[in-house]
Amino acid sequence: PKPCEVTPAIITKSYACQRRTPLKHHNSFLTEPLEILAENAEFSENEGRSIAFRRSASVLKALPRAVRAMDELKDLPCLGEHSLRVIKEILEDGTSSEVESTRQSEQFQAMKALTGVFGVGVRTADRWFREGLRSPLDLVHTGQKLSHTQQAGVQHYNDLNTPVTKKEAMVISDIVERAVKAVLPGAIIILTGGFRRGKEVGHDVDFLITHPEEGAEERLMPKIVNWLEDQGLLLYQKTTRNSYLESKDGPARPPSNMDRFERCFSIFRLEQTKVDCDEHVDASSYNSGRTDGTEERHSGSSWRAVRVDLVVSPYSQFAFATLGWTGSKLFERELRRWAGQEKGMSLSSHALYDSKQQRYLQANSEEELFAHLGLEYIPPSERNA
Numbered sequence: 001p002k003p004c005e006v007t008p009a010i011i012t013k014s015y016a017c018q019r020r021t022p023l024k025h026h027n028s029f030l031t032e033p034l035e036i037l038a039e040n041a042e043f044s045e046n047e048g049r050s051i052a053f054r055r056s057a058s059v060l061k062a063l064p065r066a067v068r069a070m071d072e073l074k075d076l077p078c079l080g081e082h083s084l085r086v087i088k089e090i091l092e093d094g095t096s097s098e099v100e101s102t103r104q105s106e107q108f109q110a111m112k113a114l115t116g117v118f119g120v121g122v123r124t125a126d127r128w129f130r131e132g133l134r135s136p137l138d139l140v141h142t143g144q145k146l147s148h149t150q151q152a153g154v155q156h157y158n159d160l161n162t163p164v165t166k167k168e169a170m171v172i173s174d175i176v177e178r179a180v181k182a183v184l185p186g187a188i189i190i191l192t193g194g195f196r197r198g199k200e201v202g203h204d205v206d207f208l209i210t211h212p213e214e215g216a217e218e219r220l221m222p223k224i225v226n227w228l229e230d231q232g233l234l235l236y237q238k239t240t241r242n243s244y245l246e247s248k249d250g251p252a253r254p255p256s257n258m259d260r261f262e263r264c265f266s267i268f269r270l271e272q273t274k275v276d277c278d279e280h281v282d283a284s285s286y287n288s289g290r291t292d293g294t295e296e297r298h299s300g301s302s303w304r305a306v307r308v309d310l311v312v313s314p315y316s317q318f319a320f321a322t323l324g325w326t327g328s329k330l331f332e333r334e335l336r337r338w339a340g341q342e343k344g345m346s347l348s349s350h351a352l353y354d355s356k357q358q359r360y361l362q363a364n365s366e367e368e369l370f371a372h373l374g375l376e377y378i379p380p381s382e383r384n385a
């Protein structure tokens with residue numbers, strides 16, 4: 001079909017949560033460059049600019065075929081002047097000079113390497129960059145004062161920057177299931193994050209845990225962590241009461257039991273078979289060029305470090321938490337923006353507040369939540385905005 005037959009559905013859908021965005025799409029040759037610019041804007045803490053590039057990229061991901069010419073874009077939402085300029089250059093020349101010079105720039109590469117350390121945010125990385133540091137190795141050589149998290153991040157830098165495969169996620173899934181079932185029979189565990197959306201690889205593995213009996217999940221996290229530690233499965237863990245104040249979720253505060261929402265950032269010690277190790281030799285040559293030598297290589301022994309996030313939610317908030325932890329990050333952001341701007345509601349991973357009715361809306365499933373929000377249900381595999 002001609003482009004004009006393709007676009008009408010999307011024209012009026014300017015929020016990513018109104019659209020279906022599959023994992024595999026036809027415009028990576030445009031979205032990857034736009035996402036480099038988004039990432040670079042994040043490195044300079046220019047959030048508005050970063051979101052603009054991410055929204056542009058996201059619209060292109062939802063298109064049913066590859067873009068060939070600029071006039072195919074004229075009715076699409078979210079494409080700003082700057083993004084259009086980049087797209088035009090790529091369509092005409094095959095690459096964008098701005099994107100390529102960004103990719104090559106010392107600052108971009110250093111920020112990427114430094115923020116690639118677990119526990120290091122943009123602010124810290126930027127300060128280090130201005131002090132002349134360029135890589136995790138520089139942190140070691142100059143004896144930077146590091147938090148415990150950052151020390152673990154530097155120590156396991158290579159492993160944590162090697163993509164986690166679905167197979168590894170499944171092995172970790174089994175372990176987490178065993179741990180949770182051992183300390184709280186009847187608990188429910190779901191894989192969230194990118195793997196729930198169908199991704200083949202991820203930067204971490206995310207789990208959400210609850211129990212049908214409200215309150216049974218209280219103080220569950222320390223028990224899970226102790227079980228895992230006893231088995232020697234954790235290289236690092238930090239458990240936080242996931243208080244409302246810490247999250248950037250906005251004013252959707254549920255009436256009670258906020259303090260039961262716990263989160264554990266961890267690094268698992270994942271045993272590997274010979275086959276897995278060989279697979280990762282391939283995976284790491286793929287990543288060649290990244291800083292090496294920050295990690296004590298476990299030559300001979302066969303394990304690797306994997307980032308795992310565990311979240312415990314009360315049953316009454318499970319649907320909200322499931323929706324909130326499935327992502328993608330842009331999809332989540334757009335859901336909250338839709339709720340606020342279009343519905344006068346406030347959505348978080350804990351609750352949905354309707355300002356007009358001045359009350360919290362309950363939901364037992366993601367489907368009910370989409371319905372409350374006046375949105376067509378989008379399954380996880382199509383939330384890859």
Ligand code: DGT
Nearest residue numbers: 193194201202203204247324325326327328329349
């Ligand atoms: P990746 O990079 O392969 O792990 O990709 P994702 O999509 O799994 O990204 P991840 O693991 O950073 O986060 C999974 C989802 O969880 C993300 O879409 C939004 C949500 N999320 C992450 N951090 C927070 C947080 O601090 N608070 C809340 N409420 N949600 C979060």
Ligand code: MG
Nearest residue numbers: 193194204206
């Ligand atoms: Mg993840």
